[in-house]
Amino acid sequence: MTSKAATARNWTIMVYLAGDNNLDSAGVVDLNEMKTVGTSDKIAVLAQFDRAGNKEATTRYCLKKGTPLAGDAVQTLGETNTGDPKVLGDFVTWGVTNYPANHYLLVLWNHGAGWDDANLYQGDVFSGATPPVSRKNQPVTTRGADAGAKPIAFAQARAGVSRTKRALFRTTVETAVKQRGIAFDDQAQDFLDNVELKKVMTTIKKKLKRKIDILGMDACLMSMLEVYYQMRDIAEFSVGSEESEPGEGWPYDRILKALAAKPAMTPAELSKTIVSQYLASYKATDSVTQSAVNLSVLKPLATAVSGLATVLKSVLTDTASRTALINARAQVQEYSRPYDDYCDLLDLCDLIDKGITNPAVKAACNAVRQAAATAIVASGYKGTAVDNSRGISIYFPKRSLSPLYKTLDFTKQSSWDEFLVAYLAGMGR
Secondary structure (H helix, E strand, O other), rough: OOOOOHHHHEEEEEEEEEEEOOOOHHHHHHHHHHOOOOOOOOOEEEEEEOOOOOOOOEEEEHHHOOOHHHHHEEEEEEEOOOOOOHHHHHHHHHHHHHOEEEEEEEEEEEEEOOOOOOOOHHHHHHHHOOOOOOOOOOOOOOOOOOOOOOOOHHHHHOOOOOOOOOOOOOOOOOOOOOOOOOOOOOOOEEOOOHHHHHHHHHHHHHOOOOEEEEEEOOOOOOEHHHHHHHHHOOOOEEEEEEOOOOOOOOOHHHHHHHHHHOOOOOHHHHHHHHHHHHHHHOOOOOEEEEEEEEEOHHHHHHHHHHHHHHHHHHHHOOOOHHHHOOOOHHOOEOOOOOOOOEEEHHHHHHHHHHOOOOOHHHHHHHHHHHHEEEEEEEEEEEOOOOOOOOOOOOOOOOOOOOOOOHHOOOHOOOOOOHHHHHHHOOOOO
8 A cells, every 4th residue: 555645755766776796795785875865755765686696585675764774675576587677667666556756766776888788698607606797897706606706807707708699688698798788687697688678668658657757777888879769768867877887886875865855856957966976976086977868859869970970971981081080989988998889979079070171070060969968968077087978978899890789779760880880891901
């Protein structure tokens, strides 16, 4: 039954903690951060936490201030697969049914790696050890079944292993060592790919009869045009990072404290608050990024990028323009080396604009900047390593195009992939 107070809440916050991996201990820290504010008559703070280990239960919490964490448990589900879209869908349905509010923030908490859905898991190479990827790409030990396992350096695990494709919608994994998707679950050897995420969020939208107000991604590398475009019809706003996130992730105590002080925040206001509080929680040298995007006005940006792609493709035969484009790609802000196929879209536009004199190219770059100024409602960074970050990244590989790229909504409705094919075709020896 839903209480009368619950129906009057301004916000329900739902955090989907996919902790059945090497982020388990970080999940406990974040739950306790949420408890510093907790649930009130204006805000409900909910979480679903799947812990590391094959015998660890998944627990749903309504988090409160001043109580033991165990006392906040509302339901125990047993072992779940956080990479299964149904598990996410059931959590959101439970949250909105039992804790209705005027607005909803859904946070996907875990590893993340942008649009590319090639698989992380490589059982033979890992040999049962903890998957060696943290939000800082550093080994982290875990509890449960994997406790005591010796982590392997990610570069070492990856060496000599070929990259294989993962079919979209597939629930079993194939052999690969590539950190992509979101909501990784080590016991199930599964994760949510971007098409699965769109599908389950579409189902949630139908049940709610409206969009989720904010889709937050407390994970690495998810602030991408391709990812946001996939989600454009199922949420009003999205908040995420272009760069890999530090292990601390979002500062839930700061964010919830700000919201509790002004529970009537609009979705736009809360999105901006998440960005500002995230950046405030890190040191100047931490190399962090965070941005908020209005998904309802994303289509003009995708259209502008498609127009830029068409113009760039047309100037590839011009030696001076091609050289300038190669130089721009070499200098542009990149993310998460050695996974540097993602680069900042606006920094790329600025470098292209400076290097190519063609008026059509300059006009196309300006169109992208104008559309981005409307779509990106807040953006910031800390650290010289990411000081050319402007809020949203795009896929621009240096050597070869992933065969999975053509499956995205963005590539089906834009010419960016066609430009990439033409560009890369001329990059061989």
